Amino acid sequence: MGRKSKRWYLQRKRDFYYKLAKKLQYRSRASFKLMQLNEKFNVIKPRKIILDLGCAPGGWMQVAREIVGDDGFVIGVDLQPVKPFGYDNVVAIKGDFTSEETLNKIRELIPNEEKKVDVVISDASPNISGYWDVDHARSIDLVTTALQIATEMLKERGNFVAKVFYGDMIDDYVKLVKKYFEKVYITKPQASRKESAEVYVIAKRYTGKKWEEKDNIKRERKKESDGELLIKKIKSMRNKEVQNKSDQ
Ligand SMILES: C[S@@+](CC[C@H](N)C(=O)[O-])C[C@H]1O[C@@H](n2cnc3c(N)ncnc32)[C@H](O)[C@@H]1O
Known part of the structure; x- marks a missing residue:
């Protein structure tokens, strides 16, 4: 395929998911990424409690709500405000998930005594500098925090999904995730643009192993x-x- 026609194809594909999101009233085209990930890996199931780190504008929360139904619960957190969804069991917090203050707000919202959720999902993106290696390092920092939160808040055998910008630290990150989960995969859903550096880490069945200090962000x-x-x-x-x- 020539460069021009390749660009045209990518543009059309982008428009396809963009238009579909508009048509089906999803808040972002990213909704289709979570749908495709869940079709393949079955991480979110009906009646489960979901924590979405970096959730604005709320496309993943909409998809999670559709899967968990009336008897599940979806908590989202983002630096940006998120418009309400009109469901009692879908709540968004404005805050930085790397701060203890926000984590306390999340803990308060988890609707069980043990303060545990079934699935942690994160589509969080760092501020993009445009320099591949810097953005990769920032993304690794964010997903490491997300993993640490998952090890605190997940029930045993819970699942974790996180977006990460591909780069040379990814192997070490996957190794780290494998320390805490029984099964780990790296994937790129069809709805993710080919030219984008993002990939998704899917981790199934949290072992219950406590977070080790030495795994904190360097x-x-x-x-x-x-x-x-x-x-x-x-x-x-x-x-x-x-x-x-x-x-x-
Ligand atoms: C690609 S968007 C998420 C899109 C979302 N999955 C959807 O479907 O609508 C990434 C989000 O991560 C958020 N984010 C990045 N770092 C964060 C942090 N430390 N705490 C909370 N949110 C963060 C950004 O504000 C941004 O809204």
Whole structure:
């Protein structure tokens, strides 16, 4: 396929899910990703309690609600506000899921005494810098926090789904997930654009193993990735300056 026709094909595919989401009144085209993931891996089932980390505008929450039905419960959390859904058993919190304050709000909402959910799903995206390795490192930080939350809040044998931007730390991340779950897969649903770096980690059957401190996000690496970003920005500004001078 030529470059032009490939672009056209990708555009049309994008429009297909975009239009379908509009037609079926889903809040995002991402809804179809969760539907396709669930068809293949059967992670969410009727009557279950779901926690959605990074849920705005709420497309995954709509799909989760359809699957769990009237007797299930869906809690979402996002930095952005989420419009109400009109169901008593679907609730969204505005907050940062990496903060203890937000985690306390989630704990309060879980409708059982043991404060445990059946499935943790996360489609959270970091702020995109446009630099592949920096975005990958930020995404790994977010999914590591999501995994830590899953190990605290999941019932034993519960499931975990998380989006991650592909890169060289993915193997270590999958190794980490395997420490806590019986079965782990990496997949890319059809509704995910081929040119996007996102893949989804599907982890089934939480073993109940407690989170180990040594698995916390490596703060040094985070500093390094922010530093790298700054250096790249400066270099790119300098290149532009050189380019402008040579154009004059
Ligand atoms: C791709 S969107 C999620 C789309 C959603 N699955 C849907 O179907 O509507 C990613 C979201 O992650 C959220 N996010 C990123 N980091 C977060 C954090 N630390 N706490 C809460 N939300 C976060 C962003 O605000 C953004 O709304």
